[in-house]
Amino acid sequence: MHVAITGADLLTCHGGIDSTFAALAKGVDGSQNLRFYDTDRINVTRGYHVEDSTDAESEPPLRAGRWLARCVLGAVRQAGVDPAAERVSVIVGTGLRELRAMERWALDGIPVRRRDLHFTTAVREVLPEVTEVITVSNACSASGHALALAQDLLAAGEADAVVAAGCDAMSESMLTMIGRVADAPTPALRPFQEGRAGVLLGEGAVAVVLRRAADAGPGALATVLATGLSCDAHHETAPDVDGIVAAMRDAHRRAEVTPHDIGLVLAHGTGTALNDPTESAALDAVFAGAVPGPLVTGIKGAIGHTSGSAALMSLLVAAWAMRSGSVPATAGLAEPIEAAGGLRLVIGDPAPCDARVAQVNAFGFGGVNAVSVIGVDR
Template sequence: MNQVFMTGIGMLSPLGKDRQASFAAALSAHSAIRRAPEALSAGLPNVLMAPAAVEPESLLDSQDAGLDRATQFSLVAAQEAMADAGIDETPSDADRFGVFVGIGFGGAHTLDAMFARYYTALFGGEHSRKRATVVHPLSVPRMMANASMAAVSMRYGLRGMGNTYSVACASSAIAAGEALRAIRHGYLDAALVIGTEAMLTPGSMVAWNALRVMARPNADDPAASCRPFDRDRSGFVLGEGAAALVLESRSRAERRGAVAHAELAGYGCTSDAHHLTAPSVDGQVAAMRQALDEARLAPDQIQYLNAHGTATDAGDVIETQSIVGVFGAASRQLAVSSTKAVHGHLIGAGGTLELALAVMAMESGSIPPTAHLEHPDPRCTLDYVPLQARHGCRIDAVMSNSFAFGGSNASLIARRMTG
């Protein structure tokens, strides 16, 4: 089977307009979390958000202005990843180059704006009521879940097999894993993998608030409100943005002289069949073990794990128990951190963003901290790299976890390039 190399990384996140700025902010524990404006919080008290560092339209051509925000994020991240991989035009093997996208809720901005306009017009004056049903003719293509996949494949002329995965918080981790399998088993030679999410809308905020999983603002500093593994944690903060990865078979990458960031070596994916919102140790353990088996690595060969770490009470405890269950004695030497403390929870984009940050940690030898972890929960017993980054670390392999509502679990493993 083919080895799969990661030759390009791109992102637009709450932490920065590109991968280098985002990683630097993660290392410095610089939080992008802030209070949401009243127009976004829809009258809800104490709503927080982690918006993208820059507007995606500012990094795109005018022709992209009408696209949904999630698609715009995709194009920005893809642009950086393809440039990083040294691919600046439609490749000659475009029939074997696919696009895999993960997104939790496609077209949220388009849908929210359409409904707001519709109901405002419907209950307005006589003239406005007559035009209530007049909406943009491309509304459906803009808000369909596969809008990003379509836009990116057309932008780069990529005609290989590709899919869109909407699996809540595991969406783009699964997209990366399925792209890995497609290349490993010879269905493709390369793939552009994207995780994207643009869910900072009034409708989304109301829905997420109803689940009672959103963090309460920290009284001293709203930016410090998301506290994974801390005894005072109260939930996560919604973020937005995208991250993209270029994956290639080893032979294709070597043939064109590409410099790879890492080998994407392992993928595990399971379903809990347990509960709609409550996590399961068994399902998480199985996903991590599958990833280790596929990568042919023992637990003690992983030096850093980017945790799902959402700062919910049950989620952090269950993930801790799952990691201990998989790593055993090796868990005492394992560095674990949750970067969601500073960039928020990007839902569908989280998997690729957090895998990319883990790979950059491996390349640089610098591990991002779990910010704001001032009072560790005694039930959370691992080394969570509290407060400050660690530098000068030898990291040969990393794992990234993404666990979703609905009971979907995905774990990915990347390892250092050798030879």
């Protein structure tokens, strides 16, 4: 069953939805020197911080929940949804929840109420009458899984509207992990770039309001045709071509489209040694024979790897690109890797686009993959 996106909001290192789209169109790299951490010890010096305090050195508590609440409320208001009069569920995809709050409790003695570690508290502070708040933790494809669950709830008639959302804040644990696999601090996240040095973390939140397409009325931002999932369990961290291909083909089958129908791909594009060639190989396999093939771009060079938010952030960019007729270039990409030689990567300047159907890729540790197909009317 198709579902319509009737409201949306996001928050990234560039700010809200309009300023983020403007920065993407200009190819602005939003990374900056890390705050709050001992960068020499963790071997990471840069990241994509959300500016949420007038004091750059102050780290507010429970940041992920604050951003989530802002975006959920913004999306619901835009959609004109009334949780007091309708059954409205909220499904949040996250990689880390409020892990940073736990770190600060353990390391700095700053206590946190346990109930605040679940996003129910944050969401109900701004929307107390929602039917339920569900949190799923599916690594870097988490908000893609939240989207799939939202579609299922609507198809089953269990809700009148569903808010699918994602949020994550940087944590010392996650930063330390990416620092351990690098010989030197990564200076920039450069998806599909020859000589790329690795991933950098971003942070933020995103939310979309979904209704059954038949009930949505005019003015939808986009239609979610389907989401395909796979969990290949190939390796703890290394992606698997077959698992990714399975998710893509599952999405196409559910959406009742062929590779020829898809004019744009928002790639996962993490700038890591393994993801980029693996994703390139999967795209080559799925789109073989689809000439000239879809335009391919990625947004992590501009906003960082936003973990649980990544899937839905890419989805909104795909919708915006198709509606505006302009696809932002992949920030940080100048010389593609050989494995991506068969892809129509958008490099340097935005590319004109008349696509009506787009594919959005999101892959997580353990082979937890989510691929969505969306369409727009222009």
